[in-house]
Amino acid sequence: MNAPVRKPRSATGTRSDSVYAGLRRAIIEQALMPGDKLTEDLIGDRFGVSRTIVRTALARLHAEGLVDMQPNKGATIAQPSLSEAQDVFEARMCLERQVLVRLAKKVTDQDIERLQQHVALEAKANAHDGPASIRLAGEFHILLASLSGNGVLARYVDEVVSRCSLILALYGRPHSSDCSISEHQQIIDALRARDGQAAIDAMDHHLEAVTDRALLSSHSDRTRDIRSILDRYAS
Amino acid sequence: MNAPVRKPRSATGTRSDSVYAGLRRAIIEQALMPGDKLTEDLIGDRFGVSRTIVRTALARLHAEGLVDMQPNKGATIAQPSLSEAQDVFEARMCLERQVLVRLAKKVTDQDIERLQQHVALEAKANAHDGPASIRLAGEFHILLASLSGNGVLARYVDEVVSRCSLILALYGRPHSSDCSISEHQQIIDALRARDGQAAIDAMDHHLEAVTDRALLSSHSDRTRDIRSILDRYAS
DNA sequence: TTCGGCATATTTGTATACAATAATGAATAC
DNA sequence: GTATTCATTATTGTATACAAATATGCCGAA
Incomplete structure (x- = not known):
């Protein structure tokens, strides 16, 4: 065969x-x-x-x-350290802001339609298909970046978003998406209104929330997991 | 052998x-x-x-x-198109700003000393060693990024700066460095004074100048060079 | 000549072979 | 029983072999 x-x-x-x-x-x-x-x-x-x-x-x-x-x-x-994770989030914030600066100027109704459709997909997958949900949440950001029309930005956003999935796997709650759909919706709404500053604010808020969920949630630094796990059994 | x-x-x-x-x-x-x-x-x-x-x-x-x-x-x-070149410069501006935001907070006297030494190297190579001069000019920006302490930013800056060399080769004057030493010095001076905003302003000014030198100088889009050259001989 | 087509030579894409390193486990000494 | 050494196995790093595709050049026909 x-x-x-x-x-x-x-x-x-x-x-x-x-x-x-x-x-x-x-x-x-x-x-x-x-x-x-x-x-x-x-x-x-x-x-x-x-x-x-x-x-x-x-x-x-x-x-x-x-x-x-x-x-x-x-x-x-890869097992990014907490410090690397912070670096990734910082770069991501910087890049995605620039994406929105561009989009605020040039976004078309068609673009907004595509974004809206994507969020609909997210809503459909949410809660019943964990893996797809995680992937789609990231792909929303990748879609935004590609709509920006700057290929370099798009590639870098793609990279940092992917790495965020990894970070979430290490430090976040198991199989939870790092993005809330309502936060994505807020970004779309701001873009639809062509309110660039509101879009950037929404993204800032969103990414801060993502960072919190990823880095400050249930677990501490997993690089020490083994040690701390053993501690529990060594007493 | x-x-x-x-x-x-x-x-x-x-x-x-x-x-x-x-x-x-x-x-x-x-x-x-x-x-x-x-x-x-x-x-x-x-x-x-x-x-x-x-x-x-x-x-x-x-x-x-x-x-x-x-x-x-x-x-x-690679032969980046003019549009790709603009994308690279936009991403570069975005990334290097963030580098300075970080550096303004955390730069040490030792860091500044290293930067100063690097500019001295640039001055030495300037005008007598074209190739090294180009390389050193780029490496100043790479050094800045690495001093920022964010490895992700550093890698991306490294990439866009390298691509700028390529862009300069295509669209700029032959063997001219894309960076003036005095502009680098201004950035260092602002950092030494721990004046973050001045450093960012100096970088903005510098990169705008670089972009101009690279994209608006002697040549038009080289991807059409062959066609336009032939035009001259086809009449 | 000048064009098209065919044979040859380059060059790329992929698999495989082999050497070097690391991981595993068994046998021995204590 | 535990630790140490050595043999065996598994896995990686590199080179090479071969097939597929492209480029080159030759030859004949118009």
């Missing part, structure tokens, strides 16, 4: 792209958790490609901060 | 890192110009590594926007 029908060579990196996309989605939906080992052979088997391809995908994920790599020891899902 | 002494396997990616760093420097110093072909075999020969390694390095440069890759046709030094 798994007939090895050689596809006629499509676009460069299409294979590694699909491995990349698959792993990325698994990370963002928190199917793969921080610290999980990513063995090249194993991934290659699952995706039906050689280690060469897997390696390319892993290198890319590493560059984006989603996986850690140690020399001769391979790749694991 | 070139005794193939297998080094005892140091850190992962050390080899591809050195290829990456070499190519990157060549691009930033404008030894390699936009559009130049990057043949894998050729690079591998020069650096004494296999195509596998070269490929990894090229993929990384591609992810950072320094090289373009076309399916089955390989890699070339």
Whole structure:
């Protein structure tokens, strides 16, 4: 089975792209958790490609901060420290503000329609499909960034939002989305009114709330989890 | 010659890192110009590594926007369009402002000393070593970002600054640095006085000047160079 | 000549082979 | 029983082999 029908060579990196996309989605939906080992052979088997391809995908994920790599020891899902997490949130705030500065000037009715549709999707997935809910919440921000029309901003927002999923997995409540739908709605409403400042304020408020939910919720720094867990058993 | 002494396997990616760093420097110093072909075999020969390694390095440069890759046709030094160039500058402005917001709060005398030393280097290289001058001008901004203490910001600033070198190569005057030393000095002076707003203003002014020098100087959009050149000969 | 088509040579994409390193576990000494 | 050493296994890093695609150049036909 798994007939090895050689596809006629499509676009460069299409294979590694699909491995990349698959792993990325698994990370963002928190199917793969921080610290999980990513063995090249194993991934290659699952995706039906050689280690060469897997390696390319892993290198890319590493560059984006989603996986850690140690020399001769391979790749694991990244475990951002609390300090790195704060850095990510700070950069995210800075970038998303700029996105809204742009959008306030150039957003079209069609753009707003797309955003509104996306929030509808979020509402539908909410509470009944945890993983999809997490992913969609992030994708709202990615959609905003791509509508901004600045590809560089869009790429960076994409990256920091993805890393936020990881941070949430580490420090937040399990399987909770980091975004409330009503907060997304407020941003859309402000954009619809072409009130740039209100949109930025709404985003500020939203991201502060996200940061709080992610970093100040139930758990302390998970890098010490093992130690503190053992403490409980060592007495 | 070139005794193939297998080094005892140091850190992962050390080899591809050195290829990456070499190519990157060549691009930033404008030894390699936009559009130049990057043949894998050729690079591998020069650096004494296999195509596998070269490929990894090229993929990384591609992810950072320094090289373009076309399916089955390989890699070339990137030729950012005017629109991409504007996106890069906008993102850069946004990121470097945030760097200064942070630095205004936390910069130490030692940091300022390092910055001052760097500007001294720039002055020394200025006018007698074109390539180094270009590189050092960019590295001033990268140093600022790294002193900010936010690794995410630092990485993004690094990227956009590098891409600016490329943009300058395409659209600016040949081998001119995009940064004036006096403008760098003004930023340091403002930081030394712990005047955050003045530092940000100086940076705004500086980056606007850089943008002008890069995008509004002698040449128009080079992506149309061939067409317009031919126009002149086709009449 | 000049154009189109075919053969050859380059170059890329992917898989695999092999060496080096790290992880695992068993056997031995104490 | 515990710890230490060594052999075995698993996994990574790099080079190479081969297939697919593209580029190059030659030749003949108009």
